[in-house]
Amino acid sequence: MEALTNRSKAVDRRPMSVWEKAYLPEIAKGMGVTLKHFFKKKPTISFPEETRPFSPVFRGLQVLNRDEKGRERCTACGLCAVACPAEAITMEAAERKQEEQHLYREEKYAARYEINMLRCIFCGLCEEACPKDAIYLSETFTPANYKRESFIYSKQDLLIPDPVTEPELYKKALGDRAKKS
């Protein structure tokens, strides 16, 4: 069969020569290769102290966005849930009361909002479906855990910090990809 690329090497199955049968020189050659790698740049990084730069299209843990006044943007329209191929998103809506106007942007809001991270495949379709700019996939990984219970993310886990009361945390959560405005 013809190789697809010219990088592949056919295995040399010829009988060994006397030089190769002498064993030690070949060992020294192999150790030389190993030694060469000591002086090369390390490809590994020590996560989580160091992180790699994210690709601009990286899709990580979801965040629920707030508007500039700190009100939740999500109106529980259900488009993310219907777009979700893994059926990871569930929500329950409620009507905003008169005294809750500073908490929620619209008349209707998500009283409960949950993403089952065990099901989520980070495809980003929820972000694409959202008409209210409410859900974004951030630059964070979902933290690992031993228990499955901790992968059911409630609204409190997903909500971005309030930009009015906690501006630093909010900026950090926005990440580097946030629109500079």
Added chain:
Amino acid sequence: MAEEKKLFKVTIDNITVEVEPGTTILNAARMVGGEVAPPAMCYYSKLKGSGGKCRTCLVEVAAGSTADPRPMPKLVASCRTTVMDGMIVKNITSDRVHDARAGVVEFLLLNHPLDCPICDQAGECHLQDLSYEHGKEATRYEFGKRTFKKHDLGEFIQLHMTRCILCYRCVFTAEQLTNKRVHGVLDRGDHAEIATYIEKSLDNDFIGNVIDVCPVGALTDKTFRFKNRVWFTKPMDAHRDCPTCCGEVQLWMRGEEVFRVTARKDEWGEIKEASDGKTGWICNTCRFEKKDAKDWVIEHPTHVARHSVISANHYEKMVKPTETMPEVMNGRAPKLLMDIHSVSQVNKPTINLSQIEGPAHSDDFNKG
């Protein structure tokens, strides 16, 4: 030999049908069915006098009749124009119609708030379908949208006047179905609005039908308000023995909970005829007060058209899977089974959203 009734031959988009004299172009096109039928926002075949207001059903008449084959100079409203023998109508085959319809949609959306993410009608809204199919992406309107004072239409019906397109269907329903009409269209032009006279509660037995005839989300069911999205509930045909109405309804269920009750709709989005041949209007008791699956005899899942978002969940052919765990484990309970209710806050067994009277509020969620 009995005298045969003369039938008119009419050609709509190159399809010829024979219809009785006096039929409108719209109804003739509906006999052909499918895409040939023009969309209608205000015309409602079950309501006398409806139609002629929204202009979405405009068609081009390429030849008036065999006797006078001149084309009609302007596009005509097909719901109000009757057919003539030998008439040739162009609907989807006419570029002028497409262009006019895009214009009509733009006009209808001038004052429409486009709050579909909040609106309960989303997913079964005719204006949504219409603008999806014929609308343009942007509006050229630069002024503020009209707003209204909030009206309270009683505990069952929610009125969002900003969403109204003034089709008058609800006014005709109230006039023809109930013996006293307490709501109508007040004022004119930009100020025209559907309103009750001095906040009078609509307490007629059949007034709930205005929700079903409303093509947009202006009149919605308050008992279903914000409870769920239409496409997450499954429509089921059901009936009960009702002394006031036909009792043949559609239940919008989720699991065993009945979230909403509506009349059954046909392919044009109009209320179907009941088994007794009359229009299947349903009464307020059936619509608003029977929110328990035990009240109803459930027949089968309603067929939902393929293009509808409601069909996305494939309710019709859904088979509930049987619990395999006891069989596999020889009756032993598994040691590491996670009960989703122990972690999840959604769908709590203690909170029955369908039993709450109005829309749910924060305290409904916090008490459970």
